[in-house]
Amino acid sequence: MNTTDSRDPPARADHSPGQLALGIAAVLLAAGLAYGAANIPSDAGYAGVGPDFLPWVVSAAMGLCGVLLIWEVRTGGFRNMPEPSGAARGDWHAMVWVSAGILGNAALITTIGFILSCAMCFTLAVRGLRISEGKPAGNAMQTVKDAVIGMLISAPTFWLFTKFLAVNLPGLTGTGWL
Amino acid sequence: MLETWNNLLGGFVTAGTPINLLWALAGCALGTAIGVLPGLGPAVTVAMLLPITGQVEATASMIFFAGIYYGAMYGGSTTSILLNTPGETGTMVTALEGFKMAKSGRAGAALATSAIGSFVAGSIATVLVTLFAPILAEFAVKLGPPEYFCLMLLAFTTVSAVLGQSTLRGITALFFGLALGLVGMDQITGQVRYTGGVIEFLDGVEVVLVAVGLFAVTEALYNALYEGRSEASLNKMNKAHMTGTEWKRSWPAWLRGTFIGFPFGTIPAGGSEIPTFLSYATERKLADPEFKKEFGTTGAIEGVAGPEAANNAAVTATLVPLLTLGIPTSVTAAILLSALQNYGINAGPQLFETSSALVWALIASLYIGNVMLLVLNLPMVGLWVKLLKIPKAPLYAGILIFATVGVYGMRQSSFDLFIMFGLALVGVVLRRFDFPTAPVIVGLILGPLAEAQFRNAMSIGEGSVAVFFQRPMSATLLAIVVLVLVTPRLLAWHRRS
Numbered sequence: 057m058n059t060t061d062s063r064d065p066p067a068r069a070d071h072s073p074g075q076l077a078l079g080i081a082a083v084l085l086a087a088g089l090a091y092g093a094a095n096i097p098s099d100a101g102y103a104g105v106g107p108d109f110l111p112w113v114v115s116a117a118m119g120l121c122g123v124l125l126i127w128e129v130r131t132g133g134f135r136n137m138p139e140p141s142g143a144a145r146g147d148w149h150a151m152v153w154v155s156a157g158i159l160g161n162a163a164l165i166t167t168i169g170f171i172l173s174c175a176m177c178f179t180l181a182v183r184g185l186r187i188s189e190g191k192p193a194g195n196a197m198q199t200v201k202d203a204v205i206g207m208l209i210s211a212p213t214f215w216l217f218t219k220f221l222a223v224n225l226p227g228l229t230g231t232g233w234l
Numbered sequence: 235m236l237e238t239w240n241n242l243l244g245g246f247v248t249a250g251t252p253i254n255l256l257w258a259l260a261g262c263a264l265g266t267a268i269g270v271l272p273g274l275g276p277a278v279t280v281a282m283l284l285p286i287t288g289q290v291e292a293t294a295s296m297i298f299f300a301g302i303y304y305g306a307m308y309g310g311s312t313t314s315i316l317l318n319t320p321g322e323t324g325t326m327v328t329a330l331e332g333f334k335m336a337k338s339g340r341a342g343a344a345l346a347t348s349a350i351g352s353f354v355a356g357s358i359a360t361v362l363v364t365l366f367a368p369i370l371a372e373f374a375v376k377l378g379p380p381e382y383f384c385l386m387l388l389a390f391t392t393v394s395a396v397l398g399q400s401t402l403r404g405i406t407a408l409f410f411g412l413a414l415g416l417v418g419m420d421q422i423t424g425q426v427r428y429t430g431g432v433i434e435f436l437d438g439v440e441v442v443l444v445a446v447g448l449f450a451v452t453e454a455l456y457n458a459l460y461e462g463r464s465e466a467s468l469n470k471m472n473k474a475h476m477t478g479t480e481w482k483r484s485w486p487a488w489l490r491g492t493f494i495g496f497p498f499g500t501i502p503a504g505g506s507e508i509p510t511f512l513s514y515a516t517e518r519k520l521a522d523p524e525f526k527k528e529f530g531t532t533g534a535i536e537g538v539a540g541p542e543a544a545n546n547a548a549v550t551a552t553l554v555p556l557l558t559l560g561i562p563t564s565v566t567a568a569i570l571l572s573a574l575q576n577y578g579i580n581a582g583p584q585l586f587e588t589s590s591a592l593v594w595a596l597i598a599s600l601y602i603g604n605v606m607l608l609v610l611n612l613p614m615v616g617l618w619v620k621l622l623k624i625p626k627a628p629l630y631a632g633i634l635i636f637a638t639v640g641v642y643g644m645r646q647s648s649f650d651l652f653i654m655f656g657l658a659l660v661g662v663v664l665r666r667f668d669f670p671t672a673p674v675i676v677g678l679i680l681g682p683l684a685e686a687q688f689r690n691a692m693s694i695g696e697g698s699v700a701v702f703f704q705r706p707m708s709a710t711l712l713a714i715v716v717l718v719l720v721t722p723r724l725l726a727w728h729r730r731s
Contacts, residue, residue, distance in 0.1 A: 109689075153458070182627050189626070
């Protein structure tokens with residue numbers, strides 16, 4: 057199913073920098089949570105525990121998890137790790153296109169409306185996903201085709217949700233159709 | 235007994251109105267479709283559709299969502315038999331034997347036994363829900379905040395520590411979810427926490443946002459990054475049909491699977507992973523010597539029939555703790571819970587009294603949905619298989635459009651779309667480093683509820699934790715939590731020494 061070469065003995069990629077970074081991220085998150093918890097009043101009332109109680113618990117537990125994760129990395133890496141699915145190296149070129157689609161959509165949806173914005177998101181994302189499959193990204197003609205397909209998905213979706221299900225989605229015009 | 239019967243009849247009247255039947259059919263069809271398609275599960279689909287709770291009436295939308303939940307199980311097995319890329323953990327075991335059967339030209343029999351087995355198990359399990367849920371609800375009314383908190387603690391423990399490869403990674407994921415659940419206004423005092431002055435965070439982090447970000451968008455990004463070159467081969471389809479021998483081999487497996495699956499669904503043990511594996515092991519052990527050699531080679535039909543039945547029974551049974559205690563034991567159940575919350579309905583023992591019509595209509599619709607799904611998945615299975623021919627690139631790009639509907643539609647904020655992207659990046663990292671995502675969702679939804687129960691319990695105990703140990707029920711539950719955490723370690727330690 058996967059495309060890793062099976063002739064060689066499994067050459068496991070070194071994941072320890074990433075794992076270490078994750079452990080550190082958990083500790084930093086715990087520190088952030090603790091900083092926030094310190095600013096929450098501990099007015100407890102009858103319960104003996106106030107609104108700052110769970111934040112402190114979560115912060116402490118997160119910090120402990122982070123320390124244990126780092127300890128695991130230092131003593132041979134995360135335990136019981138299956139080899140992650142897919143390629144050993146990320147295809148960042150493809151990722152940038154898909155991300156651009158999502159972020160562009162987020163930035164423009166209220167300005168150019170749901171249909172156009174989502175069609176643009178679709179066009180950019182499908183291009184990225186094609187690149188990741190090792191296929192040609194496509195010429196201008198292909199891009200136009202993608203944009204049309206994107207419209208054919210987003211327009212009926214927009215009408216279905218706004219007209220029948222009364223979900224508010226932004227339009228370019230006030231007509232309710234675009 | 236008579237009361238249950240009358241209630242159920244009332245449920246059928248509500249669920250049987252043309253409009254509700256249509257919702258059930260739409261749910262079952264959509265569920266089957268997303269079950270077949272890789273990249274979307276029932277949890278994220280229901281999450282993306284949560285904005286419709288603003289308009290659609292509660293009973294109708296719960297019938298619709300339950301149809302999706304159910305349908306995805308039926309559809310998921312089709313994919314794992316033909317494509318060997320199970321979307322849901324529960325259908326992973328089906329892929330073991332089902333894919334091998336399909337490879338040796340018996341796809342039709344595998345599809346038939348899984349669809350009919352799901353129907354048998356789903357129907358029996360629904361009967362059990364009908365009988366036991368009201369009884370449990372009556373009992374659950376007597377539980378107080380300390381017991382509820384301990385039950386939730388048990389749910390946290392099983393979902394994060396028992397399942398998955400590593401307890402530590404599971405617990406880290408759980409606390410990440412709990413941390414997300416802290417954002418916003420505290421339920422009891424209204425104290426604002428962790429909003430960083432951002433107004434959008436006052437209402438907390440929406441479940442839709444996290445589910446869609448962590449599942450749907452993560453899937454698209456992960457595919458672009460890592461899985462573009464992974465190829466899957468589609469097995470050849472033939473007519474869904476079983477011979478006499480195959481019937482004879484299937485039905486005991488269905489029944490055994492049902493009775494293995496149901497109990498596991500009712501307890502907070504994190505869904506259908508354990509029962510499906512148990513059922514598989516049982517069938518393998520009990521199989522006739524002449525069929526035993528089919529396991530793992532050409533594919534044994536018992537190995538599909540049993541786990542499929544166990545899966546469906548467990549999925550149906552998750553409704554018992556959800557409806558009677560308000561405690562979700564799977565990700566989809568967690569999202570159904572937040573759908574109820576959107577209507578201002580608190581799931582719990584009172585539900586059977588306050589929203590009796592809704593509950594019984596939902597249960598009745600499960601009977602109806604099972605029949606619909608059998609029809610949708612046996613004679614019409616060829617139709618769904620066509621969905622597997624959609625190329626991956628437009629499929630995942632299309633999913634992004636639906637993700638936008640769910641996230642933006644929830645509260646009309648494009649700010650949420652940026653957060654969704656951020657969460658998707660987190661999701662990619664979690665997936666790459668094998669952190670489970672189910673505890674994140676369960677922590678996010680159950681966290682605030684558990685906190686409220688904890689603080690109410692502490693008020694009852696006048697500020698002393700002794701309240702959790704003095705009451706017999708909550709002390710027992712705490713003991714179970716400890717057992718769940720300690721037993722696997724003791725066993726491992728015992729094996730080593």
